[in-house]
Amino acid sequence: MTSGIDILQEVLRECLEEKEARMVKANKAQPMTRQTEAGLEKWCSKCEAYRPADLDHFYQDNRSKTKLSSWCRKCQRASVGSSNKQSKPVKGNGDNTLVLDFSNADMLLADLQAEAVTDFRSTEMQALYLISKGLLKEANQNGRP
DSSP states (O other), X not given: OOOHHHHHHHHHHHHHHHHHHHXXXXXXXXXXXXXXXXXXXXXXXXXXXXEESSTTTEEEOTTSTTSEEXXXXXXXXXXXXXXXXXXXXXXXXXXXOOOOOOTTOHHHHHHHHHHHHHTTOOHHHHHHHHHHXXXXXXXXXXXXX
Protein backbone atom coordinates (compact mmCIF):
# COMPACT_ATOMS: atom_id res chain seq x y z
CA MET A 1 0.00 0.00 0.00
CA THR A 2 1.39 3.38 -0.98
CA SER A 3 1.31 6.16 1.58
CA GLY A 4 0.76 9.82 0.85
CA ILE A 5 4.43 10.48 1.51
CA ASP A 6 5.44 7.91 -1.12
CA ILE A 7 3.15 9.59 -3.62
CA LEU A 8 4.66 12.98 -2.75
CA GLN A 9 8.17 11.61 -3.23
CA GLU A 10 7.21 10.21 -6.64
CA VAL A 11 5.63 13.49 -7.76
CA LEU A 12 8.60 15.49 -6.55
CA ARG A 13 11.04 13.07 -8.23
CA GLU A 14 9.19 13.60 -11.53
CA CYS A 15 9.41 17.38 -11.07
CA LEU A 16 13.15 17.13 -10.47
CA GLU A 17 13.61 14.93 -13.55
CA GLU A 18 11.77 17.52 -15.66
CA LYS A 19 13.99 20.28 -14.28
CA GLU A 20 17.11 18.22 -15.01
CA ALA A 21 15.91 17.68 -18.59
CA ARG A 22 15.42 21.44 -19.01
CA MET A 23 18.89 22.07 -17.60
CA VAL A 24 20.45 19.56 -20.02
CA LYS A 25 18.67 21.32 -22.87
CA ALA A 26 19.97 24.67 -21.63
CA ASN A 27 23.52 23.32 -21.46
CA LYS A 28 23.29 22.31 -25.12
CA ALA A 29 22.53 25.91 -26.05
CA GLN A 30 23.83 27.63 -29.15
CA PRO A 31 27.06 29.64 -29.01
CA MET A 32 26.40 33.14 -27.65
CA THR A 33 27.76 34.82 -30.75
CA ARG A 34 28.67 33.92 -34.29
CA GLN A 35 30.36 35.74 -37.12
CA THR A 36 28.46 35.85 -40.43
CA GLU A 37 28.87 37.75 -43.68
CA ALA A 38 26.41 40.33 -42.35
CA GLY A 39 28.51 40.82 -39.19
CA LEU A 40 28.47 39.64 -35.60
CA GLU A 41 25.23 38.02 -34.40
CA LYS A 42 24.13 37.21 -30.86
CA TRP A 43 21.87 34.37 -29.68
CA CYS A 44 18.62 35.37 -27.93
CA SER A 45 18.00 32.72 -25.28
CA LYS A 46 14.28 33.59 -25.10
CA CYS A 47 13.18 33.35 -28.75
CA GLU A 48 16.12 31.06 -29.61
CA ALA A 49 17.24 32.98 -32.67
CA TYR A 50 20.32 34.89 -33.74
CA ARG A 51 20.00 38.67 -34.04
CA PRO A 52 22.56 41.33 -35.00
CA ALA A 53 24.79 41.95 -31.96
CA ASP A 54 24.13 45.66 -31.57
CA LEU A 55 22.22 48.06 -29.33
CA ASP A 56 19.38 48.24 -31.86
CA HIS A 57 18.51 44.59 -31.14
CA PHE A 58 19.79 44.05 -27.56
CA TYR A 59 19.91 46.16 -24.43
CA GLN A 60 23.29 46.91 -22.87
CA ASP A 61 24.31 44.64 -19.97
CA ASN A 62 27.79 45.29 -18.62
CA ARG A 63 27.68 42.08 -16.53
CA SER A 64 27.70 39.80 -19.59
CA LYS A 65 30.73 38.82 -21.66
CA THR A 66 29.27 40.38 -24.79
CA LYS A 67 28.07 43.49 -22.88
CA LEU A 68 24.60 42.81 -24.31
CA SER A 69 21.55 41.31 -22.57
CA SER A 70 20.75 37.64 -23.09
CA TRP A 71 17.24 38.40 -24.43
CA CYS A 72 16.66 40.57 -27.48
CA ARG A 73 14.74 43.85 -27.11
CA LYS A 74 11.60 42.34 -28.65
CA CYS A 75 11.50 39.46 -26.11
CA GLN A 76 12.20 41.76 -23.17
CA ARG A 77 9.42 44.13 -24.20
CA ALA A 78 7.00 41.21 -24.59
CA SER A 79 8.01 39.86 -21.18
CA VAL A 80 7.49 43.20 -19.44
CA GLY A 81 4.12 43.64 -21.13
CA SER A 82 2.87 40.20 -20.16
CA SER A 83 4.10 40.42 -16.55
CA ASN A 84 2.04 43.57 -16.00
CA LYS A 85 -1.12 41.82 -17.19
CA GLN A 86 -0.66 38.59 -15.24
CA SER A 87 -0.08 37.92 -11.57
CA LYS A 88 3.44 38.40 -10.28
CA PRO A 89 5.65 35.29 -10.53
CA VAL A 90 6.89 33.48 -7.45
CA LYS A 91 10.14 35.01 -6.26
CA GLY A 92 13.11 32.80 -6.87
CA ASN A 93 15.99 32.14 -9.16
CA GLY A 94 14.07 30.69 -12.12
CA ASP A 95 15.27 27.11 -12.44
CA ASN A 96 15.94 26.83 -8.71
CA THR A 97 12.34 27.34 -7.66
CA LEU A 98 10.16 24.37 -6.88
CA VAL A 99 6.43 25.00 -6.44
CA LEU A 100 4.28 22.34 -4.79
CA ASP A 101 0.56 22.54 -5.46
CA PHE A 102 -1.58 20.72 -2.92
CA SER A 103 -4.89 22.21 -4.09
CA ASN A 104 -6.18 18.76 -5.11
CA ALA A 105 -4.46 16.82 -2.34
CA ASP A 106 -5.68 18.13 1.01
CA MET A 107 -5.06 14.83 2.79
CA LEU A 108 -1.51 14.61 1.47
CA LEU A 109 -0.80 18.14 2.71
CA ALA A 110 -2.28 17.30 6.10
CA ASP A 111 -0.07 14.19 6.35
CA LEU A 112 2.99 16.22 5.38
CA GLN A 113 2.18 18.93 7.95
CA ALA A 114 1.62 16.36 10.71
CA GLU A 115 4.89 14.62 9.94
CA ALA A 116 6.69 18.00 9.85
CA VAL A 117 5.41 18.86 13.33
CA THR A 118 6.54 15.48 14.64
CA ASP A 119 10.03 15.98 13.20
CA PHE A 120 10.21 19.66 14.35
CA ARG A 121 10.45 20.98 10.79
CA SER A 122 8.48 23.43 8.72
CA THR A 123 6.24 21.91 6.07
CA GLU A 124 8.62 23.13 3.35
CA MET A 125 11.66 21.67 5.09
CA GLN A 126 9.82 18.37 5.60
CA ALA A 127 9.02 18.21 1.87
CA LEU A 128 12.68 18.89 1.00
CA TYR A 129 13.80 16.27 3.53
CA LEU A 130 11.50 13.67 1.97
CA ILE A 131 12.72 14.54 -1.51
CA SER A 132 16.36 14.16 -0.53
CA LYS A 133 15.64 10.96 1.39
CA GLY A 134 13.85 9.49 -1.63
CA LEU A 135 16.63 10.52 -4.02
CA LEU A 136 19.31 9.04 -1.76
CA LYS A 137 17.34 5.80 -1.49
CA GLU A 138 17.00 5.68 -5.28
CA ALA A 139 20.72 6.39 -5.74
CA ASN A 140 21.64 3.59 -3.34
CA GLN A 141 19.36 1.16 -5.20
CA ASN A 142 21.04 2.07 -8.49
CA GLY A 143 24.50 1.55 -7.01
CA ARG A 144 25.51 5.19 -7.07
CA PRO A 145 27.52 6.56 -4.12
